[in-house]
Amino acid sequence: MFSKACEYGIKAVIFIATKSYEGVRVSPKEIAKEIDSPQAFTAKILQDLVKHDVINSVKGAYGGFEIDKNNMANIKLAQIVNAIDGDRIYNGCGLGLEKCDENHPCPVHDKFKGVRDELKFMLENTSLEELAMNIKSGASFLKI
Amino acid sequence: MFSKACEYGIKAVIFIATKSYEGVRVSPKEIAKEIDSPQAFTAKILQDLVKHDVINSVKGAYGGFEIDKNNMANIKLAQIVNAIDGDRIYNGCGLGLEKCDENHPCPVHDKFKGVRDELKFMLENTSLEELAMNIKSGASFLKI
DNA sequence: TTTAATTAAGATAAATTTGTCCTAATTAAA
DNA sequence: TTTAATTAGGACAAATTTATCTTAATTAAA
Numbered sequence: 001m002f003s004k005a006c007e008y009g010i011k012a013v014i015f016i017a018t019k020s021y022e023g024v025r026v027s028p029k030e031i032a033k034e035i036d037s038p039q040a041f042t043a044k045i046l047q048d049l050v051k052h053d054v055i056n057s058v059k060g061a062y063g064g065f066e067i068d069k070n071n072m073a074n075i076k077l078a079q080i081v082n083a084i085d086g087d088r089i090y091n092g093c094g095l096g097l098e099k100c101d102e103n104h105p106c107p108v109h110d111k112f113k114g115v116r117d118e119l120k121f122m123l124e125n126t127s128l129e130e131l132a133m134n135i136k137s138g139a140s141f142l143k144i
Numbered sequence: 145m146f147s148k149a150c151e152y153g154i155k156a157v158i159f160i161a162t163k164s165y166e167g168v169r170v171s172p173k174e175i176a177k178e179i180d181s182p183q184a185f186t187a188k189i190l191q192d193l194v195k196h197d198v199i200n201s202v203k204g205a206y207g208g209f210e211i212d213k214n215n216m217a218n219i220k221l222a223q224i225v226n227a228i229d230g231d232r233i234y235n236g237c238g239l240g241l242e243k244c245d246e247n248h249p250c251p252v253h254d255k256f257k258g259v260r261d262e263l264k265f266m267l268e269n270t271s272l273e274e275l276a277m278n279i280k281s282g283a284s285f286l287k288i
Numbered sequence: 289t290t291t292a293a294t295t296a297a298g299a300t301a302a303a304t305t306t307g308t309c310c311t312a313a314t315t316a317a318a
Numbered sequence: 319t320t321t322a323a324t325t326a327g328g329a330c331a332a333a334t335t336t337a338t339c340t341t342a343a344t345t346a347a348a
Contacts, residue, residue: 003335047295060292107284185308205322
């Protein structure tokens with residue numbers, strides 16, 4: 001479904017959010033440990049997320065990654081996925097056709113429409129805030 | 145969503161079905177041309193589909209690939225996807241956790257449940273027959 | 289201003305997926 | 319039985335994704 005990079009990215013952003021909620025910046029090392037991912041690879045993904053304005057980085061000593069607490073409700077899953085994997089997963093053709101729409105549908109176009117729309121709706125309506133709250137409360141988990 | 149191999153595989157099987165419906169066997173060359181895919185790579189995927197009993201191959205002169213006409217209604221998309229990509233796409237965890245269920249959910253487990261279930265239902269209830277009929281009638285297309 | 293801690297970035301490597309090529313095995317027809 | 323057409327299979331190559339390592343740039347604090 002998502003690339004490994006995207007899976008790590010989503011988990012990393014959620015973890016950063018839980019810490020930023022407490023006003024604490026985190027390093028790639030802490031993040032990788034918490035989400036069980038390769039550290040250097042995770043750092044690359046974080047760079048990408050910074051470029052796409054999903055998270056913020058503070059360079060130098062006492063720096064780290066953080067997310068504006070007041071913005072967590074506005075950041076949606078779609079934005080994170082889009083930053084790393086693009087929008088192909090919920091906007092592209094299920095069979096990879098360049099041109100695929102109502103007028104020239106691939107064999108599974110209609111069958112996929114419902115799934116794709118639901119996926120898109122879910123990604124666009126799930127906020128980072130709720131995902132982070134569920135981690136904090138122990139309702140969901142980032143690893144194992 | 146699906147791998148390239150799976151995209152080619154699905155299209156190939158649909159094309160073979162349309163031809164088998166007319167009692168005609170097809171070669172990897174014809175298939176690749178019809179679905180706009182790399183021929184040798186497509187041939188490998190066909191081998192896989194034969195091993196998984198999705199399609200049948202007849203070796204030697206006047207051979208080719210075919211599908212039992214009376215079985216097209218029983219072959220579901222899920223069977224094709226499973227043969228090539230496995231069941232991870234509709235049974236695995238959205239964030240790649242080894243262990244992810246109601247008791248130990250990943251952050252998007254509940255959010256994904258609906259999408260995954262709908263995808264699974266769609267794959268398990270879409271028959272090769274209907275996909276092939278739509279190609280034959282010109283209601284859907286295998287390329288461009 | 290120097291130092292230590294930290295993110296950014298580039299080069300490289302490993303693994304996986306995608307794709308190609310050549311030869312072997314099979315089989316219907318001549 | 320020989321031939322020609324065809325799938326099967328193995329070796330290899332290219333592209334992409336995943337992952338690592340090293341150095342540069344940045345910055346707060348001493």
